[in-house]
Amino acid sequence: MSSMNWIRNFAIIAHIDHGKSTLADRILEICHAIPKGKMREQFLDRMDLERERGITIKAKAVRLQYFSPGQKREFLFNLIDTPGHVDFSYEVSRSLAACEGALLLVDASQGAEAQTLAHAQVALAQGLVILPAINKIDLPAANVERVEKEIETILGSNHLPITLVSAKHGTGVEELLERIIEYIPPPQGEKTPHLKALIFDSLYDPYRGVLPFIRVVDGEIRRGMRILFFSTKREFEVLGVGVFTPEMQEVECLGPGEVGYIVCNMKNIQDSRVGDTITSADHPISQPIPGYRKAKSMVFCGFYPVDSERYEDLKEALEKLQLNDASLHFEADFSEALGFGFRCGFLGLLHMEIIQERIEREFSVEVVATAPHVVYRVLDKRGEVLEIKSPRDFPSPGEIEEAEEPYVEVKIIVPSAYLGGIMELCQGRRGTFKDMIFLEENSVLLTYELPLAEILLDFYDRLKALSRGYASLDYEFVGYRPARLVRVDIFVNRERVDGLSFISAQDNAYYRARYLVGKLKNLIPRQLFVVSIQAAIGGKIIAREDIPALRKDVLQKCYGGDITRKRKLLEKQKEGKKRMKAIGKVRIPQEAFLAVLKSEP
Template sequence: MKHIRNFCIIAHIDHGKSTLADRLIQTCGGVTQRELHEQMLDSMDIERERGITIKSNSITLDYRTPDGEDYLLNLIDTPGHVDFSHEVRRSLMACEGALIVVDASQGVEAQTVANLYLALEHDLTLLPVINKIDLPAADIERAQEAIDEELGLDPFEAIPISAKNGIGIEDVLQGIVEKLPEPKGDPDAPLKALVFDANFDKFRGVILQCRIMEGTLKPRDTIHFMHAGRDFTVDEVGFNQMKLNPKPQLSAGEVGYIVAGVKSVQDIEIGDTITLLNRQAAEPIPGYQPARQVVFSSIYPMDTGDYVELTKALEKLAINDAALTFDKDSSAALGFGFRCGFLGLLHLDVIQERIQREFDIGLVISAPSVKYNITLRDGSTLEVDNPSYWPDPTSIESVSEPYIKASILTPETYVGPVMELCREHRSESQTMNYLSANRIEVTSVMPLGEVLFDFYGKLKMITRGYGSFDYEPIEYRTTDIVKVDILVNKEPVDTLSYLVHREKARTRALHYCEQLAKEIPRHQFKIPVQGAIGGEVIARTTIAPFRKDVTEKLYGGDVTRKKKLLEKQKKGKAKMKQFGSVNIPQKAFISVLRTDKD
């Protein structure tokens, strides 16, 4: 065990985490020069295109020090985005140390601070790394100050590197070996293994990524999942070394994979503890938390004939992504679809894009919402995330919604606009903390529902890209939430209904009405588009009708002939309005949401 090091890389989005992982793999000879490409540990096309990590991944590297000693380095790559913080939490549980990567030109950002606190919770040894020192805007001294003041780490321990150009990578490997602790554990104790990730292989089923805390695991052992309560027989164990490398056993301190005939990720729980069925551990590894869905949205196929294909697509994605949940849903306007639960807006965006790319299905998505707790007058309680199931307002005693503690890091210049933005999004309390001469942390308590739509985009705009944002859920608080119905030609369109705070209801209803008026084609009769709370109309726009000139054929004569024709046209339009139906194109549903989100 003295020659094993288990570590992960913590960084804000786009601080060079995946590039550093690539250089470590390259330096340790994990891949040949011919196989080398950017973002080695990011397997999805979306991850490579957007430059983000969505799923954590692990690799075992063989490293020989200049003194000739051989070490086994287990690198666990973690996502940087706030939506996937549960992945980061599980990865940290599997490690003894972490590299904290700070961008030399941008300094410490919100996600770095948030993940640092997570790492400290798990008693990890931290090694700071200053990346991108080759950039013209790089300021190593300022980055060292930020590491000292904002992270509370020793700035002189920070290793300056350029992952892109391969500068300082050998120093990082030396730092990992010398400064990060070796794992602890007894190979002869009852087996305790943490499942920190899993991925699906169509030939072999689910491949579990595990860290062995205590004991030893061999093929043909029968394992027991302590939270899920299921049993499986192990077929193969080994190390991840860009490809699966089978070994005769995995023992305490090691990180590797297990193939045990598991058919779907949903059969097990990620973060669970594995033990042997015939020699069980006394208790599971502490710190287990199931993934919590916080954003809910309905997904419908653009072509109703694609419903069966959409069902298969979601089932295939759920095999690999245990955090995605879906239930059948239907809409009068859009037909059959699914109500899905996501970890956040980025997770929703990624799933939507994967369905469109990998399965070639066009989608219509309803407005995202959060889960509200409702207390009814008869004393019963409900949890509602779908406007379709909102109870009659007269039966509601009170409604509470989830609140978050948002942490925003911004240069001092933009503090005023940032605090104003928080106030616009119903912030209840704000505190400021001066981290360094020009850098301030604004902490704000606000509703999660307010962050869903345009908050992050506006923050980036007002801080010119220098603001960074992270949040953690705290509690439910009583609030005044109403259901707003959108009526087209006095008929409610169920898919466009949404839940919102009363003071924001009119503004958003007006936005919906204006967008629909632009997208719905004109008909032969006047079409009112209205937003209403119950029977009270709070916003309205009107789509003007086509006007045919019925008097065109007249070339003189008495004016009564003209009046007679116009009167006849008026009666015809009134009759048409009474019986005519309005065709709402698919792009109208999309435009309402997209503009709102941007």
């Protein structure tokens, strides 16, 4: 098949801020994909939030026509953009599965980070050709030699030649494109009636429904065909086929090795699962593409509207976000303290933050988010296994036969100067040491196993603080392990506040309870009466603080008849109150609910 020889499918593996989107912009420019006037920075990051945070949330694919001066002919590039954060590793692995090769892009001043390493290992395991490149060589702090050494440790001594790039200035980009043609193999595939295609992403379009993004492995997909989704066993009719240039453009068909999207009148994003295989309904294949797994929520928390009358608005916001995000789960929930809301499941902490921010920004619904936590498994005395998604459902100590919590394998890359502090941190978080490798003289790759719950508890912030921002982290779920767990409840004026309850390892429970109670004392504003804050396990109080009653306001003079000043003060006070949740007569600010997240000052 001659035409496949001119196709190259590749992804870019890079850590946040290492310049992946800027490199993509340069490639787009060289291939004249976007008219000059329409070019804006980080073109592929569609949402404002992505551009602001400088990260790519959803993977995208662009088809580009590249005229190679070296080969004196045109090539078809499919650039598959991958998300760059630890929460989205599964999506990354599926995007990689749609490629034959990957550019490994490392910042010349920062060096390899844990995530880059993790993704590079995934790519290697999938048999991809890895083309290393060092970006930002124009920076004064660039240390190309050091980064070269790190790349060698990661890829082995017989790696492909390293291209030196400054994506910002365009230096080395054309050389890189020529090397893509030279080293990354064209796709292999057969033109058979037995269609085999991989879903690596999808998009919800209000007019056309869910559009799965696919990579065709074998066969062809064209309008009018009936197709079958392997995992859901559901059939759809193909109403259209298209590619991203990067704007959407309809095409006749997608053949072996090609990348694009399909329109099939699909209403529910749950039917288009990332990693799933599509085949022809009339000529199905027997085995799907390996590696599919259902996206599983690892982190849960409650979202409640600050204004209880906006429950319906919050529901609508979550529904709309879910249209584009199959990994977001939610179910209605009721808390005595916080009223009606939703218990939501996320891939990780960043995913949770992004969703909260989008609800507040795009739908203008203010939410109180409770402390995030993991799913625990409890075998109770009756012999039943319970999946605990909310601290509220956690049984009292007497009812538990055995409890288990999820563990992750954590990879940390850290300059050797901070090694001791980071190891102490992992140790203190109930970690088990696994491995330690020197990537080069000054940079160490540490591997630990840690309870996931410990990572949710400001682990990342501590890691950054202890390493002055140099350490980087990646983690992967490795399974459930037995643990001695208890639920700690918080009572404000003797009323239990659901949103403040947390599940903790028994050994840490006293310490965490004391810390949280002390913190709440400072966060809950003084009231006209004394407020007591207590922490309890079962019926036993383990920590207590009292917030003294407010004694005195600022007694202002009314200067020169400026009454509005006084009134504004009261109105501001009132506005502040609105953002708080009333528990009995006490108002609790949102920061208090977030305080459960912090372990120590």
